[in-house]
Amino acid sequence: MQSKADPMPQDRSFTFGRINWRENIVYICFAGVLLFFAITIGDKGFLTVSNLFNIARTTAMIAVISIAMTFIISSGELDLSVGSTAALAALVSALAIQAGYGFVGGVIAGLLCGVAVGLVNGFFVTALSIPSFLVTLGMMQLVRGIDMRITYTNPVPVRNETFDTVFGPGTIGVVPTLFLWAVAVAILGHVVLRYTPFGRQVLATGGNREAARYSGINTKRVKIICFLITGVGAALAGMLWTGMMGTARYNFGEGAELAAIAAVILGGTSLFGGKGTIIGTFVGALLIGTINNGLIIMGLDVSEQMMVAGAIIVLAVAFGKKPSR
Amino acid sequence: MTTDVLIMRDIDKAFNGNPVLRHAGFTLRKGECHALMGENGAGKSTLMKILTGVYQRDAGTVQIDGTDVSFAAPRDAEAAGIAMIFQEFSLIPTLTVAQNIFLGHEPKRGNKIFIRDAEMIRRAHEILREFGENIDPRTRVEDLSVGAKQMVEIAKALSKNARIIVMDEPTASLSESEVETLFRLVNQLKKQGISIVYISHRMAEIYQICDRITAMRDGRDMLTADTSDVTMEELIRAMLGSDRTAAMDWIPRDVDMTAAPVLEVENLRVNGYVDDVSFDVRPGEILGLAGLTGSGRTEIVEAIFGIRQIDGGSVRIDGHSVRSNRDAIEAGVGLVPEDRRTQGLILDHSLRDNVILPNLARFTRNLFVGDTTARAASDRHIADLKIKCEGPEQEVYLLSGGNQQKIVLAKWLERKPKVLILDEPTIGVDIGAKSELVRKVREIADAGTAVVVISSEFEELLAISDRLLIIYDGSVIGNMNRKDVQSEEALHHAVQG
Numbered sequence: 154m155q156s157k158a159d160p161m162p163q164d165r166s167f168t169f170g171r172i173n174w175r176e177n178i179v180y181i182c183f184a185g186v187l188l189f190f191a192i193t194i195g196d197k198g199f200l201t202v203s204n205l206f207n208i209a210r211t212t213a214m215i216a217v218i219s220i221a222m223t224f225i226i227s228s229g230e231l232d233l234s235v236g237s238t239a240a241l242a243a244l245v246s247a248l249a250i251q252a253g254y255g256f257v258g259g260v261i262a263g264l265l266c267g268v269a270v271g272l273v274n275g276f277f278v279t280a281l282s283i284p285s286f287l288v289t290l291g292m293m294q295l296v297r298g299i300d301m302r303i304t305y306t307n308p309v310p311v312r313n314e315t316f317d318t319v320f321g322p323g324t325i326g327v328v329p330t331l332f333l334w335a336v337a338v339a340i341l342g343h344v345v346l347r348y349t350p351f352g353r354q355v356l357a358t359g360g361n362r363e364a365a366r367y368s369g370i371n372t373k374r375v376k377i378i379c380f381l382i383t384g385v386g387a388a389l390a391g392m393l394w395t396g397m398m399g400t401a402r403y404n405f406g407e408g409a410e411l412a413a414i415a416a417v418i419l420g421g422t423s424l425f426g427g428k429g430t431i432i433g434t435f436v437g438a439l440l441i442g443t444i445n446n447g448l449i450i451m452g453l454d455v456s457e458q459m460m461v462a463g464a465i466i467v468l469a470v471a472f473g474k475k476p477s478r
Numbered sequence: 479m480t481t482d483v484l485i486m487r488d489i490d491k492a493f494n495g496n497p498v499l500r501h502a503g504f505t506l507r508k509g510e511c512h513a514l515m516g517e518n519g520a521g522k523s524t525l526m527k528i529l530t531g532v533y534q535r536d537a538g539t540v541q542i543d544g545t546d547v548s549f550a551a552p553r554d555a556e557a558a559g560i561a562m563i564f565q566e567f568s569l570i571p572t573l574t575v576a577q578n579i580f581l582g583h584e585p586k587r588g589n590k591i592f593i594r595d596a597e598m599i600r601r602a603h604e605i606l607r608e609f610g611e612n613i614d615p616r617t618r619v620e621d622l623s624v625g626a627k628q629m630v631e632i633a634k635a636l637s638k639n640a641r642i643i644v645m646d647e648p649t650a651s652l653s654e655s656e657v658e659t660l661f662r663l664v665n666q667l668k669k670q671g672i673s674i675v676y677i678s679h680r681m682a683e684i685y686q687i688c689d690r691i692t693a694m695r696d697g698r699d700m701l702t703a704d705t706s707d708v709t710m711e712e713l714i715r716a717m718l719g720s721d722r723t724a725a726m727d728w729i730p731r732d733v734d735m736t737a738a739p740v741l742e743v744e745n746l747r748v749n750g751y752v753d754d755v756s757f758d759v760r761p762g763e764i765l766g767l768a769g770l771t772g773s774g775r776t777e778i779v780e781a782i783f784g785i786r787q788i789d790g791g792s793v794r795i796d797g798h799s800v801r802s803n804r805d806a807i808e809a810g811v812g813l814v815p816e817d818r819r820t821q822g823l824i825l826d827h828s829l830r831d832n833v834i835l836p837n838l839a840r841f842t843r844n845l846f847v848g849d850t851t852a853r854a855a856s857d858r859h860i861a862d863l864k865i866k867c868e869g870p871e872q873e874v875y876l877l878s879g880g881n882q883q884k885i886v887l888a889k890w891l892e893r894k895p896k897v898l899i900l901d902e903p904t905i906g907v908d909i910g911a912k913s914e915l916v917r918k919v920r921e922i923a924d925a926g927t928a929v930v931v932i933s934s935e936f937e938e939l940l941a942i943s944d945r946l947l948i949i950y951d952g953s954v955i956g957n958m959n960r961k962d963v964q965s966e967e968a969l970h971h972a973v974q975g
């Protein structure tokens with residue numbers, strides 16, 4: 154996934170009026186989906202403040218993972234191990250708190266899990282040049298196995314006031330704390346990717362690794378840092394899950410890697426690297442969360458929800474795609 | 479024998495409202511090799527992409543054998559016997575030569591489902607042998623040299639019975655012997671009645687193999703004439719306009735040869751490429767590396783830049799040893815690499831983002847990259863190097879080949895390096911811009927930068943260098959002052975070993 158074919162010059166104009174559909178597909182979709190649900194199920198509780206906050210709260214974890222994922226995808230790699238890492242961090246931090254290390258100790262232990270997985274991924278991908286798809290696919294399994302073994306699949310309850318306030322399902326003012334976490338991570342991610350030298354290095358590495366190298370960029374270091382970002386992002390998401398549920402479970406984040414990749418690509422980031430947008434990703438995650446919520450309120454059962462949500466994702470990506478040569 | 483197989487008239491084309499072609503015309507006779515020349519961004523490639531169905535024209539007519547045609551896609555043009563050989567090859571590296579040649583029109587068995595492999599290889603072999611090429615159709619394309627890849631491209635065109643072949647800067651990355659092979663092939667194709675459109679910025683080549691020339695400027699055809707009827711001066715004036723020159727004369731410069739060298743290379747060894755190479759460059763000096771393709775020039779400069787593993791010897795900048803790419807860049811070495819598409823540019827990023835990439839630290843204020851200063855710097859380079867584009871935000875892949883090359887230069891000029899290395903800096907750059915580049919490099923050297931230039935165009939190398947190293951088979955076999963080199967021929971002779 155590192156070197157890709159040259160893009161073929163093409164007429165770029167695919168505008169309707171003044172809106173560029175292709176680049177803004179995620180915002181258009183989001184607006185469309187909101188409008189659709191507002192009209193069809195507005196009176197069934199979709200539009201209530203508590204439901205909207207509910208969407209915001211349940212989407213926060215996927216949003217955080219997706220934002221981290223935007224970095225690794227922009228650098229031309231992929232990380233499938235985020236879901237398992239989230240559960241690992243959730244369990245380890247909960248166990249640390251249980252063992253009396255307190256809030257700070259628990260959080261540090263959780264984040265270190267993310268760092269560890271990130272370093273392993275980064276090492277195998279950069280030092281041994283193994284495709285990240287394979288490395289992280291293996292890590293996804295391996296770490297999930299660890300998750301199951303640590304407590305023999307038993308949940309670990311967390312009783313710690315600070316943890317509850319910081320990561321819990323409560324609100325600050327009127328806004329759910331979990332959502333504030335997602336917003337904070339999004340702002341940080343956006344600023345780093347868009348405005349710092351590191352962000353440029355990530356995009357350059359994903360855009361053309363060889364040219365980035367010739368420009369003096371240490372592309373291996375950039376990739377390792379990106380894996381650390383996904384690891385730490387996943388760990389944070391894991392603790393948010395614990396906070397929301399009050400308990401850490403081995404099965405947190407199952408399927409989160411795919412939801413996150415969908416959010417990133419929906420948002421307009423190139424799957425091949427070189428182009429990334431955090432705001433797009435954030436809205437992409439909200440879009441997926443909203444669709445899931447609306448479909449439940451509409452009374453669809455799980456199988457139907459999956460079919461509709463899957464179809465919407467495929468269609469949105471299809472519309473957002475550049476025209477083929 | 480002057481039948482026109484192709485007539486293009488009054489072709490207009492605009493991108494995003496910017497006109498690129500304005501009433502451009504072009505005619506092609508049966509069995510001729512017709513040069514298409516013009517400045518970078520004049521519209522040569524665009525005109526040919528309209529002919530081959532890659533782009534659609536806004537206005538104008540195209541006639542093939544007297545009938546009006548309009549191609550919606552490249553395969554329509556192909557069906558009408560027109561093939562284009564792009565500079566960026568369109569071969570699939572992991573497939574074999576034969577599979578590539580017959581891609582999409584493989585010979586099938588009676589049932590129309592299975593490919594007749596043996597037949598395909600036999601026919602591929604036949605086509606390749608016809609023009610004297612000894613390429614095994616079963617080799618994978620990725621294992622071929624650039625020249626051989628081009629032969630395969632041409633074979634692919636012939637396998638589809640192409641009658642018109644467009645070659646867009648075909649010799650840009652070929653070695654001397656590969657160029658000769660190509661020219662032999664062109665002559666053979668002409669004899670078979672195949673017409674060739676030959677886009678190139680190399681005057682000498684044009685006069686050597688083209689029958690007629692069309693010169694374009696600003697999207698218009700300014701002149702079409704028999705090669706024998708038009709002088710080089712007339713041609714340059716048609717392309718550049720009367721107010722600009724393309725002079726490539728050597729100007730002796732004063733370099734303080736007693737100063738301490740900035741760059742010292744000692745007993746440099748890169749296994750398989752470079753054997754025991756030593757030389758110094760002083761501040762303000764321009765050193766030319768002359769040699770044949772494959773003589774190890776690129777490997778020497780990559781080793782200096784720290785991007786290629788050294789197996790022996792040392793590289794020092796200002797007396798400090800350089801061991802990695804990071805050391806080299808921090809010590810102030812800049813390298814304009816040979817291949818702009820893979821090494822020089824991030825094609826789908828903007829001009830501005832490309833220019834600042836090696837200079838991120840300089841454009842960073844309080845942790846953040848300053849977009850406004852980056853923009854201002856890009857604007858300056860656009861004006862300085864006359865880069866034809868819509869602005870600093872335009873993606874690089876939309877620019878013409880020569881203008882892309884100028885951006886690679888801008889990246890490193892912006893860095894104001896202590897040692898500037900240029901590896902084939904003028905590939906695809908038009909003659910007007912070449913002479914501007916020579917001037918620019920002198921200016922940089924006058925300001926104290928040590929410059930190392932590699933170029934396969936000896937005219938350019940002789941115009942620019944104060945001193946020349948002759949590289950042969952990985953070793954330095956000559957070190958001469960520019961004033962002691964009498965002529966281009968002498969240099970040609972010297973590099974043969």
Ligand SMILES: Nc1ncnc2c1ncn2[C@@H]1O[C@H](COP(=O)(O)OP(=O)(O)OP(=O)(O)O)[C@@H](O)[C@H]1O
Nearest residue numbers: 162493498518519520521522523524877878879880
């Ligand atoms: N798809 C596109 N979108 C926008 N502008 C384009 C596109 N394709 C070409 N152009 C512009 O059209 C102009 C002519 O480009 P073209 O590639 O035809 O030049 P050229 O004569 O082949 O130059 P060179 O000698 O550098 O290859 C350039 O200024 C280029 O930036």
Ligand SMILES: [Mg+2]
Nearest residue numbers: 522523878879
């Ligand atoms: Mg061109």
